[in-house]
Amino acid sequence: MPATNRKFTLAARPEGAARRSDFAFIEDAVPSPAEGEVLLRNILFSIDPYQRNLMGNGSSEWPVIDIGAPMGGPTVAVIEESRHPGFATGNYVQSWSGWQDYAISDGSDLRKLDPDTAPLPTALGPLGLTGFTAWYGMTNVHEFKAGGTLVITGAAGSVGSMAVQLGKRRGLRVVGVAGGKDKVAYLKDTLGVDAAIDYKAEDFEEQVRRALPEGIDALFENVGGPIFPVLMEHFNTNAKMVICGTISDYSETEPPAGPNYLPRLISLIHYRFVDIKAFATPFVMHLMPEFLDEMTPLVVNGEITYREDLLEGFDSLPNTFMTLFDGTHSGKKLIVKA
Secondary structure, three states: OOOEEEEEEEOOOOOOOOOHHHEEEEEEEOOOOOOOOEEEEEEEEEEOOOHHHHOOOOOOOOOOOOOOOEOOOOEEEEEEEEOOOOOOOOOEEEEOOOOEOEEEEOOOOOEEEOOOOOOHHHHHOOOOHHHHHHHHHHHOOOOOOOOOEEEEEOOOOHHHHHHHHHHHHOOOEEEEEEOOHHHHHHHHHOOOOOEEEEOOOOOHHHHHHHHOOOOEEEEEEOOOOOHHHHHHOOEEEEEEEEEOOOHHHOOOOOOOOOOOOHHHHHHHHHHHOOEEEEOOHHHOHHHHHHHHHHHHHHHHOOOOOOOEEEEEOHHHHHHHHHHHHOOOOOOEEEEEOO
């Protein structure tokens, strides 16, 4: 076993978008487990937009990571040493130990994984927090009526693409919104959306009108920002909206410059009876077994499509994370530790 434990810790609260200087690379001793604990070795790291919220000084009001603490996030790990009766050396687990080679756990935050049931990377994607987020937002926030039009923003992303497929499976007409021709093609050719909208196109608003001739019955919001004011004008009476995330403003601490759309939104809520609800997965993790019961066979049997962007090298964690916010990434980003 190596003598040192590599970590990326939070060095500073970001001013706007995260920068490489907000992270510090350190090495310290590999910890030893006490009675009732395990030592785990991380082998896969999940890279997700919500991790910007964990860094603080942004739009989120969630508790943030302490300065000097390892950057948080889910991982896949192998048990290197166990002093816990529920885990054996060599077990694979999904953990929340963040950006470090080794970590100690009392087992309460670990989920055992069976690589013979599903590939290990899926525990961080379609069978992990990514898939769970889409599943919960599509099944436990509102009751969506089959046949209605569902719009999903960020539809080519790791969460959005899962929500697209769940919407189709539940009998909805699904319209995906994404940025760029390649992502729009993926929505049409691979995910089979009923219509796709390119928010980067000059004729974005015209695309919205063409894709929504009968308005919006349901909106699964991942992005926020300037896309939403265009979409909200198409809400039908009794439309339902799920706020899953607002990635466009995760780095913001002040309201956006420009027109104030809040009075118009309040008017739409009032006169069209729009029902808007939000959720946060930390409060509903007790439903993970129900999610896995439904989704595991679908993923294993190839009935759910997913993309993984596996990159190699522990050193690449910070720079890979920062690409999540420039609009160029696609699929679930995972770091395989070298």
